[in-house]
Amino acid sequence: MTYAYRYVSALPASGTLRGYTNGWFQRDSCPWTRMRSESGSVPSDAYLALRYGYLNNYILVAFGSRIMSDVTTQEVQSWLYSLDRSAQTKKHIRKCLFDIYEYALRYDNSVPSNPVGAVPIPSGVSVRYDILTDEETESVVNAALREDPRRGIALYILWQTGIRSGELLGLRPIDLIVDPPSIMVRQNVRDAGVARPKSKASVRATPITADLLAVVQLCIIDLKEADRIFPETRRTLSRWLNDAIAASQVSLRGRRIVIHSFRNEHNSRFLGKIDGDILRTSMGHVSERMTDRYDRRFLETLVAMLDPMRAFLPVAQHFDRQHTERQSGKTREAP
Numbered sequence: 001m002t003y004a005y006r007y008v009s010a011l012p013a014s015g016t017l018r019g020y021t022n023g024w025f026q027r028d029s030c031p032w033t034r035m036r037s038e039s040g041s042v043p044s045d046a047y048l049a050l051r052y053g054y055l056n057n058y059i060l061v062a063f064g065s066r067i068m069s070d071v072t073t074q075e076v077q078s079w080l081y082s083l084d085r086s087a088q089t090k091k092h093i094r095k096c097l098f099d100i101y102e103y104a105l106r107y108d109n110s111v112p113s114n115p116v117g118a119v120p121i122p123s124g125v126s127v128r129y130d131i132l133t134d135e136e137t138e139s140v141v142n143a144a145l146r147e148d149p150r151r152g153i154a155l156y157i158l159w160q161t162g163i164r165s166g167e168l169l170g171l172r173p174i175d176l177i178v179d180p181p182s183i184m185v186r187q188n189v190r191d192a193g194v195a196r197p198k199s200k201a202s203v204r205a206t207p208i209t210a211d212l213l214a215v216v217q218l219c220i221i222d223l224k225e226a227d228r229i230f231p232e233t234r235r236t237l238s239r240w241l242n243d244a245i246a247a248s249q250v251s252l253r254g255r256r257i258v259i260h261s262f263r264n265e266h267n268s269r270f271l272g273k274i275d276g277d278i279l280r281t282s283m284g285h286v287s288e289r290m291t292d293r294y295d296r297r298f299l300e301t302l303v304a305m306l307d308p309m310r311a312f313l314p315v316a317q318h319f320d321r322q323h324t325e326r327q328s329g330k331t332r333e334a335p
Contacts, residue, residue: 015110017071018064021100025051032103046197049190054096058083068104073115080119090122130255131265136248144244151240153215154230158259161206162266162283165234165259166190167197174225181213182206185284189228202284234259 023029025048036043043051062079063071076097080090098116105114132140137159145152158168161183169189176183182205188197197203208216220229230237237259245257267283 015068016065017068017100018060020068020104020110021055021060024100025049025055031107032099035103035107044196046188046195049188049193049195050092051096053190054093055100058093059097059100068101069111071115073118076115077119080122087122094119094121130252130257131261131268132250132257136250137265139248139250140241140244143248144240147243147247150219150230151244153219154237155241155244155262156212157208157216158262159266160208160212162263163206164188164202164263164284165237167202167284169228169230169232169234169237170194170197171229172226173220173223173229176213176216176220177205178213181208181210183208189234197284204284 024032027033027045027048030048033043033048063075080094083090083093085093094116098114101111101114101116104111141152141156141159144155154168157163157171158165163183163185166188167185170185170187171183172187175186185197185202185204185206187194188202189195216229220227223229241257241259245252263283
């Protein structure tokens with residue numbers, strides 16, 4: 001037991017879950033992280049960012065103000081199974097809360113038991129996100145462009161590339177590639193900050209059309225190489241999409257349209273039409289050895305498939321003419 005006391009958080013048993021987890025899943029202030037690191041299992045920044053998001057976006061919203069010892073197994077199970085999230089996400093959330101209580105029980109002795117231990121691990125079909133038709137997407141993107149060109153460009157990139165929202169928010173000018181037109185996905189923005197992408201396979205090149213590249217380059221003239229092109233949050237992206245849907249007057253007819261819908265739609269568009277290895281690599285769904293096969297030929301294959309997607313990109317006309325003329329001739333050469 002001597003070893004355990006090195007990580008005690010020194011919080012009273014009557015403390016709330018929010019008070020107990022203050023500083024958790026941050027590299028320098030989390031006793032659970034220090035314990036794991038000193039035992040030889042060092043959590044990655046991406047893993048800690050995921051855990052931080054689960055804690056703040058789900059667990060503390062539901063139980064943050066509760067006294068830890070008062071939370072029951074039945075409450076946790078009812079709450080967890082009511083979440084409108086995939087079974088996999090629910091598993092991660094459950095494990096996050098389980099580890100918090102297990103630490104409090106074993107090392108702090110601040111709770112009498114772990115109420116999460118008896119909660120069955122969620123299983124079942126993942127949440128299905130609906131998609132928009134091409135015509136509906138055009139209306140939504142144009143509505144976003146009228147509100148703010150950057151909004152339309154962000155939504156269009158998500159639609160054309162299928163990258164994750166956090167990967168979009170992590171894009172920098174240095175990540176733009178001119179030949180062949182593509183973007184390098186190198187980082188992922190989460191609630192806890194900037195981290196590496198979701199997995200090793202997620203570090204990849206994703207093709208875009210030359211038209212879209214030219215428009216994005218208008219947005220980065222005044223940015224430094226390492227500046228984020230979209231320094232917003234995932235919640236802001238969701239608000240942009242919802243505002244654009246409302247402004248476009250597209251009828252959802254009961255469909256569940258979220259930012260991730262663009263990724264699902266992109267995957268569905270190319271499924272069965274191009275080599276499965278190419279598609280999985282483009283989406284960041286494959287092992288690192290597959291990433292090694294993602295050379296210029298694969299990029300050019302996907303770019304050819306993207307050509308029909310350039311039909312509606314009236315982005316440039318939404319920029320102020322003077323601004324466009326001021327930027328002409330200053331096209332950034334990406335590495």
